Amino acid sequence: MIDFSLTDEQKELQKLAKEFAAKEIRPHAEEHDKHGKFPMEIAKKAFEVGLMNLNIPQEYNGTGLKVLDEVIIAEELSWGCSGISTAFAVNHLATAPVIISGNEEQKKKYLDMMTKELTFASYAVTEPQAGSDVAGIQSTAKLIGNEYILNGSKQWITGASVAKWFYVLAKTDPSKGHKGMSAFIVDADTPGIKVGKKEDMMGQRASATHAVTFEEVKVPKANLLGQEGDGFKIAMKAFDHTRPGIASNAIGVARAAMEHAIEYSKTRTSFGVPIAMHQGINFIISDMACEIEASRLLAWQAAWAIDNKIRNTKLAAFAKRFAADTVMKVTTDAVQVFGGYGYSNEYPVAKLMRDAKIFQIYEGTSQVQRLIIAKEIFLR
Ligand SMILES: Cc1cc2nc3c(=O)[nH]c(=O)nc-3n(C[C@H](O)[C@H](O)[C@H](O)COP(=O)(O)OP(=O)(O)OC[C@H]3O[C@@H](n4cnc5c(N)ncnc54)[C@H](O)[C@@H]3O)c2cc1C
CATH class of the missing domain: 1.10.540.10 (Acyl-CoA dehydrogenase/oxidase, N-terminal domain)
Structure with a gap:
């Protein structure tokens, strides 16, 4: 049912x-x-x-x-x-x-x-040279006695300056590609960790994103998650749980933009009528409502599947890809509905459009979501 x-x-x-x-x-x-x-x-x-x-x-x-x-x-x-x-x-x-x-x-x-x-706490996977290509990371963790010695640089780490601990992905056996990657919990106050300056970002500017370097950082063996070599699998599995939430964050932004566009279109007049009366505008708003609803159904379905222990990798990628592309389109169109005022920072939709862009980038870009979907279609 x-x-x-x-x-x-x-x-x-x-x-x-x-x-x-x-x-x-x-x-x-x-x-x-x-x-x-x-x-x-x-x-x-x-x-x-x-x-x-x-x-x-x-x-x-x-x-x-x-x-x-x-x-x-x-x-x-x-x-x-x-x-x-x-x-x-x-x-x-x-x-x-x-x-x-x-x-x-x-x-x-x-x-x-x-x-x-x-x-x-922060999720520290991306590196200056490797984002989409997670297997291309260069950080290493070498087991010496009861400790791993962690070295490497991470980039774009959300919340790094306030994190008490990091989830870190590093190579314990670089010869094995993604199967040589391991996952660690690293206490942020361990000597050898440096958090860089806050990035000056286009959108989502309240969120603090930083580079983090690990130099000869001693991580207790007890902080290895799973077994050596499990890191890639763990990092990807985590996304099955979190991507429905990211999709929903995107939906929240899109809904806010649509609501602003509806209100504005009822009060702004052109050619003697509120612009909402122009078919060109109400078609834009109809599409917003329809695509937001479709995004929500995908996000809820992906969430429901994982809650019911049904593999949701494809559904989570559907939700993330569709909602991220939708929020970009909806916020861009909301600026369009506002005309020149939309381009001004004095009106709320400009911020929403800046905030929207990141949804097509973090937790796997929209291209990467398409790669995942294609892999699920052709290789499973
Ligand atoms: C604000 C912000 C917060 C972030 N927070 C975190 C965080 O907390 N933790 C963390 O680990 N990372 C975080 N990231 C990093 C984010 O996940 C990466 O930026 C993202 O995965 C893309 O990696 P990249 O920037 O290296 O781009 P690249 O991988 O270099 O990609 C560049 C472009 O090429 C495309 N591309 C790459 N490979 C392919 C391919 N095979 N086929 C088609 N197109 C391809 C991409 O889609 C993209 O458009 C954050 C990034 C930002 C900007």
Whole structure:
């Protein structure tokens, strides 16, 4: 049976997130965007009301929510501001590999930590020379006695300056390509770690993104996730859990842009009528509504599948690809509906268009999603 209705609990969560976004996020979005200000105060409030670390199981004092619950919340928070919501939702990406592959001791230490007090963690995979081509990373980890010695440079690491620990991918056997990659939990205060300056980004400017270097960093053997050689598999599996949420963040931004476009089109007049009366404008808005709805169905389906232990790699790539391309189109069209005013930073849609672009880039570009989909079609 197919049922698209939300449970009472899901409706409550959606309401909580919606109200939080309207009261605590949206009113501060412009200021955080303008000054590239990290939303620490907002994160504190989100933590207090239970809107952070939604993916952590109850055994580790988490909410025990399902991915479907997470995506419902993600859409609302990003509707408020995706730069602000990304600043605290990045914890999902860092903790997903630990939830998937950590042993009991690792989970107790690193997941419990996230729920006790406001704590951030980062996912450190991308390198200056390798983003889409994850197997092309050059960081190495060499086992000497009971410690791995980690060396390498990471690039574009969201939340690095506030992270208490990093999920790091490095090569333990460079001769084996992606099968020689291993995953580690690395405490951020370990000597040899340097976090670079905050990147000056086009959009999602509230979120802090940095380069990170690891020089002769000693990582206890106990912090290896899974077995040596499991790193690539763990990193990719994590995306099956997180991509539906990224898709929903994109949907939240697209919905915000559409709502602004609808309101504006009712009040702006041209040729004696509100521009909403022109078929050229209401076709744009019809397409926005239709593509947002389709994106949401894909995101919910991908989330539902993983919650029901159904392999969702293709569905998660569908959702991420479609929602990312949709938010770019919808926000660009929202600027179009606003005409010249859309191009001004005094109106909200310019920021939304800048924020939208990253969805086609991080957690796998739109091209990479297409590669995944094609691989699923032709090679499975
Ligand atoms: C704001 C921001 C936050 C980020 N946060 C994180 C983070 O927290 N942790 C982390 O590890 N990384 C993070 N990233 C990195 C992000 O995941 C990478 O930028 C992304 O995967 C693309 O890698 P790249 O930048 O090296 O581009 P490249 O891999 O060099 O790609 C360049 C272009 O070529 C295309 N391309 C590459 N290979 C192919 C192919 N085979 N076929 C077709 N087209 C191809 C790409 O789609 C892209 O358009 C972040 C990036 C940004 C900008």
